[in-house]
Amino acid sequence: MMKRFPSLVVLSLALSACSQLNPQTPAAPSAHNPMLGHEQMAAALPVISAREATTLSSQALSQVKVRHSYTFANGEQIHYTSVGNLAVDNDIVLGDLAEVQKNIAQYEEFLKAKANPGQLSEQGMILFRCPSMTWWGGCLTSWEGARWDQDANGNTPVYYEPLSATMGASGQAVVTEAMRRIQAKVPRIYFVPSTTAPNRIRFTETANNGCWSRLGRAGGVQQLNLQPPDLRTGTCQVVGIAQHEILHALGVAHEHQRPDRDTYINVNWNALNQTGRDNFFAYWARDVDQNQITSFDYGSIMLYDPNDWGGAMSTAPGTVLYTTKQPVPAGTVLGQRNDLSDLDVQALKMRYGY
Numbered sequence: 001m002m003k004r005f006p007s008l009v010v011l012s013l014a015l016s017a018c019s020q021l022n023p024q025t026p027a028a029p030s031a032h033n034p035m036l037g038h039e040q041m042a043a044a045l046p047v048i049s050a051r052e053a054t055t056l057s058s059q060a061l062s063q064v065k066v067r068h069s070y071t072f073a074n075g076e077q078i079h080y081t082s083v084g085n086l087a088v089d090n091d092i093v094l095g096d097l098a099e100v101q102k103n104i105a106q107y108e109e110f111l112k113a114k115a116n117p118g119q120l121s122e123q124g125m126i127l128f129r130c131p132s133m134t135w136w137g138g139c140l141t142s143w144e145g146a147r148w149d150q151d152a153n154g155n156t157p158v159y160y161e162p163l164s165a166t167m168g169a170s171g172q173a174v175v176t177e178a179m180r181r182i183q184a185k186v187p188r189i190y191f192v193p194s195t196t197a198p199n200r201i202r203f204t205e206t207a208n209n210g211c212w213s214r215l216g217r218a219g220g221v222q223q224l225n226l227q228p229p230d231l232r233t234g235t236c237q238v239v240g241i242a243q244h245e246i247l248h249a250l251g252v253a254h255e256h257q258r259p260d261r262d263t264y265i266n267v268n269w270n271a272l273n274q275t276g277r278d279n280f281f282a283y284w285a286r287d288v289d290q291n292q293i294t295s296f297d298y299g300s301i302m303l304y305d306p307n308d309w310g311g312a313m314s315t316a317p318g319t320v321l322y323t324t325k326q327p328v329p330a331g332t333v334l335g336q337r338n339d340l341s342d343l344d345v346q347a348l349k350m351r352y353g354y
Helices: 057-064 097-115 122-128 169-185 239-249 274-278 342-351
Strands: 066-071 077-083 086-089 092-096 156-160 189-193 200-204 211-214 221-226 265-267 322-324
Touching: 077 097, 077 274, 086 097, 092 097, 169 189, 169 221, 169 239, 169 342, 211 239, 221 239
Parallel strands: 092 211, 156 189, 156 200, 200 221
Antiparallel strands: 066 077, 077 086, 086 092, 211 221, 265 322
16 A cells, blocks of 8 residues: 655655664563664654555556466466566565466466376375465465564564665655554564574665565565655555555455455455455465454454555545445544554464464
């Protein structure tokens, strides 16, 4: 999702406000040093409404990138956009293009193996023993991406490359505040700058590339992009959007793609274009660890706005993407990008065993 500008907004935060989190190798955060003390920065950062947090990343991608589609033997379809050497589905990086193409070939072999177990190649024999498989992730045990490893104290360090190497002052400020807010709510997950950690996030701000992240710890250096301000397509450099993408990197998927979402929302399939359909498929229950699912959260930072203000996912700007089927708690803003909800915090804690 990106914030669209009614006029060009230029953030003028000082570089001093963007110093790295815990510049020395940190111990786990404590009550005295929960993160870094950038509270003064929050007041200078933009606040975004649900309407402003419109899903424009697909629109920006479609203007400059190549869209790919593939239909499997069982009728399943996949759609993704190539961004450099990455395959991106709206705000989720599926993997390197070569990795995704390999997964597609493996899944085809898996389907053949299940349909005709008497004629298996060596690869097919291996995949035949896989209890559950999807094209985007190979043999799965959970719908979320891999968890970040815990340290000796049972806390979870999430490593990221120093922001000053890849982002300007405004982007650094947004990411720093987003990490501070997440860590303040879940102190046992803490963010550590590193240029040597085997697994780490590289925050970038490539223009007209939208907002996107890998789902969970992908292994190696994984990119998380937050498009900088642009008059035509908006920006991803808003704290709530950065939190949304960082939660993806921690392995948290979209609320509207839960296996049980049809109990809580009605998706307006007839009004969705292919991009919209891609972003509203529901994960299979077999691929979900039921012990990690909270109650459905209409106030989640991981839920899309019900209105497609930018027109990226539907037939026209302002189209209703979904309606609610259950009473929405008073004061709840659907698609908010202000901060993690209480249930977002609970889901993150459950995911990491806290």
